[in-house]
Amino acid sequence: MTIDVLVAVIALVERRTYALAGEELSLSASAVHKRVRTAEGLLGQRLFIGTNEGMSLTKEGKVFYADAVRTVEQALLAEERMYASDVDWVFASELLFGKIPIWSNASLQKVLRPAARRARIMKLIGWHTFRHTYSTMLTEHGNDVKVVQELMRHAKLSTTMEIYTHPRMEKKREAQSKVVDMLFGRQRPEAVAL
Template identity: 45%
Template sequence: MVLMAVGTGLRRSELFALKWKDVDFAANHLSVTRSIVSQVVGVCKTEASQKPVPLHESLAQALLEWHRHTSFRKREDWVFASPHSNGKRPYWAQAIMRYHVAPASRRIQLQKRVGWHTFRHTYATMLKQVGTDIKVMQELLRHSSVRCTLDTYTQAIMPAKRAAQNAVLSLIFAEVQSKPSETCTVLHP
């Protein structure tokens, strides 16, 4: 589940609402057609949310392995069907977080609190880090606007900030070094 969340940027409501019929292994993509919040199935957040999501080969292999492992393999079954409900409902996202993800994050001594949305933010930040075009990012995250992608889901990482600062300072110092005969005057009020 975590691999799917961080590898696709799906919202928690979309991840847990996936059914096997939504997974196209031949074309390697997911169809996001519904969401589930508090065990209530509904429509997706926005029209843009319903666009297909590419499925990397490694994620497809992980899903195939899960398909072999789970007892709930029919097209109408939830991808992450809960055995506690005999497959009639997906796992409860908060229970997975509380009993599995949070303890694992404590074991590896993560300093920040981890939630399902953390994986979506991480996906967005990594897309930006590898130089993904902003329009592609918007579509991968299935946002209705580029503004939402920029304002909410990306953050500048320290190496990128340092590289930007270094580039500016190299211009400044190159300018100063090219005019060695001029002196710098500091004005005091």
């Protein structure tokens, strides 16, 4: 049985509903359900029963759950990884005792979007927002457009420049002012560095 199936079972025990377990794992409720059904199929027994409070473990499920937690913990401890301890994760999963990072959609919903709301940012923040910002900042700091394209891992330069890179308003105004100055023969004093 794979670790992802075991983690789905653990998440369903902890969160009680397929939807909440899916949110924790950045999966759909149906994907969690499919993984739990896979475990039940391999074992040939039901692990959960539905109740008014959500999903509850059967007698067999309680035994399996204890084994699943031990197996996942052992797999995580045995896995060679770059980070030495659970405190190294920026967003650690509470579900697995901080031994793995929280999944990207969960951190987006639990951390980044609430932070944006507290900062009074009304725009819907998503991971793609950061890609647009990254591309724009790379370009504005004078990096070659081919370098930006490669860092963004785009096959075509047009994707980088037409979709992801957005000039800041100050840069647009500066460019427009230069054209107007040229047309009217105006000279602007050079900025003096202090």
